[in-house]
Amino acid sequence: MARKSFPLAKVYSLLEPGPVVLVTTVRDGHPNIMTMSWYTMMEFEPPLVGCVISNRNYSFGLLKATNECVMNIPTVEIADKVVGCGNTSGAEIDKFETFGLTPRPASQVGAPLIEECYANFECRVADIKMVARYCFFVVEVVKAWIDPTVKNPRTIHHLGRGRFMVAGEKIKLKSKMK
Amino acid sequence: MARKSFPLAKVYSLLEPGPVVLVTTVRDGHPNIMTMSWYTMMEFEPPLVGCVISNRNYSFGLLKATNECVMNIPTVEIADKVVGCGNTSGAEIDKFETFGLTPRPASQVGAPLIEECYANFECRVADIKMVARYCFFVVEVVKAWIDPTVKNPRTIHHLGRGRFMVAGEKIKLKSKMK
Numbered sequence: 001m002a003r004k005s006f007p008l009a010k011v012y013s014l015l016e017p018g019p020v021v022l023v024t025t026v027r028d029g030h031p032n033i034m035t036m037s038w039y040t041m042m043e044f045e046p047p048l049v050g051c052v053i054s055n056r057n058y059s060f061g062l063l064k065a066t067n068e069c070v071m072n073i074p075t076v077e078i079a080d081k082v083v084g085c086g087n088t089s090g091a092e093i094d095k096f097e098t099f100g101l102t103p104r105p106a107s108q109v110g111a112p113l114i115e116e117c118y119a120n121f122e123c124r125v126a127d128i129k130m131v132a133r134y135c136f137f138v139v140e141v142v143k144a145w146i147d148p149t150v151k152n153p154r155t156i157h158h159l160g161r162g163r164f165m166v167a168g169e170k171i172k173l174k175s176k177m178k
Numbered sequence: 179m180a181r182k183s184f185p186l187a188k189v190y191s192l193l194e195p196g197p198v199v200l201v202t203t204v205r206d207g208h209p210n211i212m213t214m215s216w217y218t219m220m221e222f223e224p225p226l227v228g229c230v231i232s233n234r235n236y237s238f239g240l241l242k243a244t245n246e247c248v249m250n251i252p253t254v255e256i257a258d259k260v261v262g263c264g265n266t267s268g269a270e271i272d273k274f275e276t277f278g279l280t281p282r283p284a285s286q287v288g289a290p291l292i293e294e295c296y297a298n299f300e301c302r303v304a305d306i307k308m309v310a311r312y313c314f315f316v317v318e319v320v321k322a323w324i325d326p327t328v329k330n331p332r333t334i335h336h337l338g339r340g341r342f343m344v345a346g347e348k349i350k351l352k353s354k355m356k
Contacts, residue, residue, distance in 0.1 A: 010338070016215045017335035017343050018196010035355070037194045040218035042230055042312050050228060050314065052220055076349070083351045130308060134220050136228065138312070157195035157335070157345070160188070162353030165195050167335075168346025171254070173261045175340030177213070 003104075006119065006144035011047040012178075014073060014119050015039070017167070019155035020082055022072040023053070024103070024111045025062035031103050031112050033095040034059040035086030037158040039071075044178065047141040048126060054135050058090035063137065067125040068109035071141075072117035076154040076166050081116070083162060108143045118150040181282075184297065184322040189225040190356075192251060192297050193217070195345070197333035198260055200250040201231070202281070202289045203240035209281050209290050211273040212237040213264035215336040217249075222356065225319040226304060232313050236268035241315060245303040246287035249319075250295035254332040254344050259294070261340060286321045296328040 015021075023034045039051035049071065053060050063069055074082050081099040088095060096103050096112075103112035106122045113120040122145075127138035156164040193199075201212045217229035227249065231238050241247055252260050259277040266273060274281050274290075281290035284300045291298040300323075305316035334342040 013338035016196070017337055018194070018215075037196075038219045040228060040230065041216045042314060048312075050218060050312075052218065079349065079351060083353045083355070086355045087353055127311075133305075134226075134228075134316070136220060154346075156349075158355075159195055159348065160191035160356060162351045162355065164349050164351070165333075166346045166349060168332075168344045170337065171257065171334075171342050171344060173257060173340045173342070175261045175265055177261070177264045177336075177340065178338060 003145045004148045006146040008047055008141060008144055009045045011121060011141050011144050012041045012044055015041055015049065017155065018157050019073050020158050020164070022074055022082065022085060022114055022117060023059060024070045024072060024114060025059050025066060025068070026111045027062045027065055030094070031096060032059055032062055032090035033085045033101065033114070035082055042138060048138055049123065049141065050136055050138050052134065052136050060135065063125065066110060068111050069123050069139065070106055070109065070111045070113055071121040071123060072114040073119040073153070073155060074117045076156050078116050079156050079164060082156065106143070113145065118147045118153050120145040181323045182326045184324040186225055186319060186322055187223045189299060189319050189322050190219045190222055193219055193227065195333065196335055197251050198336050200252055200260065200263060200292055200295060201237060202248045202250060202292060203237050203244060203246070204289045205240045205243055208272070209274060210237055210240055210268035211263045211279065211292070213260055220316060226316055227301065227319065228314055228316050230312065230314050238313065241303065244288060246289050247301050247317065248284055248287065248289045248291055249299040249301060250292040251297040251331070251333060252295045254334050256294050257334050257342060260334065284321070291323065296325045296331050298323040
């Protein structure tokens with residue numbers, strides 16, 4: 001697949017609607033994947049994203065050790081793999097192998113992009129002051145990629161207990177808001 | 179409308195999918211409304227929500243002064259009012275009056291509930307350590323309300339520049355995830 005560079009200034013437009021993302025990390029050649037919904041934009045450009053990655057998750061240690069991750073946005077076509085990643089631990093299995101996901105090299109960070117996701121944001125940790133208390137990392141998106149063939153991504157939005165809302169129709173209103 | 183108490187332990191299930199919310203504040207009897215998408219869950223129970231409220235917004239001063247707000251979840255039926263609230267300033271107009279929204283008294287905080295929103299979460303500021311640097315407030319939901327007649331809320335999710343995704347179909351997968 002031919003991935004295209006995506007403007008950093010537009011990263012917010014893919015994260016603000018609140019899709020579930022898959023966070024990849026890597027250490028000693030072993031990549032991991034974590035399913036995440038607890039994140040928010042914090043600045044437009046350079047894009048800052050605040051995210052909660054619990055210290056009960058295997059990814060917490062990898063992120064703390066490397067300060068790098070990739071946020072990948074999946075769509076409903078791979079919802080079963082997203083749930084699979086959320087129900088298992090990288091301490092026990094290789095999630096790429098178990099769920100048939102394909103790691104691709106990133107350009108700025110060690111953590112891999114997930115081929116099956118339509119957008120990928122390479123991130124570096126920018127602020128760890130809220131990690132001790134809330135497991136809340138502020139990361140900066142340093143490089144963004146998109147699959148230009150995906151015109152209408154049906155992202156999934158977590159409602160709890162295995163239920164998801166699938167992105168529906170789009171509307172446009174007159175607005176000065178960014 | 180008969181609003182019902184909603185369990186605090188389930189607040190995450192309405193915020194995790196990422197709908198646009200309307201944040202109400204009040205000072206000296208003057209209520210205000212702000213449109214917001216930059217927030218995330220930070221703890222299940224008591225529910226903590228982290229949210230970016232820019233110091234360029236009129237609501238910033240009200241929240242700092244009172245430490246109280248209400249997060250109200252609108253649906254597509256009032257999308258025009260949501261955009262209106264996002265394009266105007268409480269320094270200049272009374273948004274309840276201008277956009278025909280109805281304030282209702284909250285039970286735990288001074289800020290009003292918005293009658294036209296199907297869910298309302300009364301909040302108190304819990305942590306201001308990230309306000310100076312990121313305008314990031316951690317608030318605790320102290321009381322939650324829901325309109326039990328709304329069975330399938332068509333929430334709106336901001337894509338930028340006046341475009342919104344409207345909540346689509348729901349799916350359920352087998353999962354151990356909360």
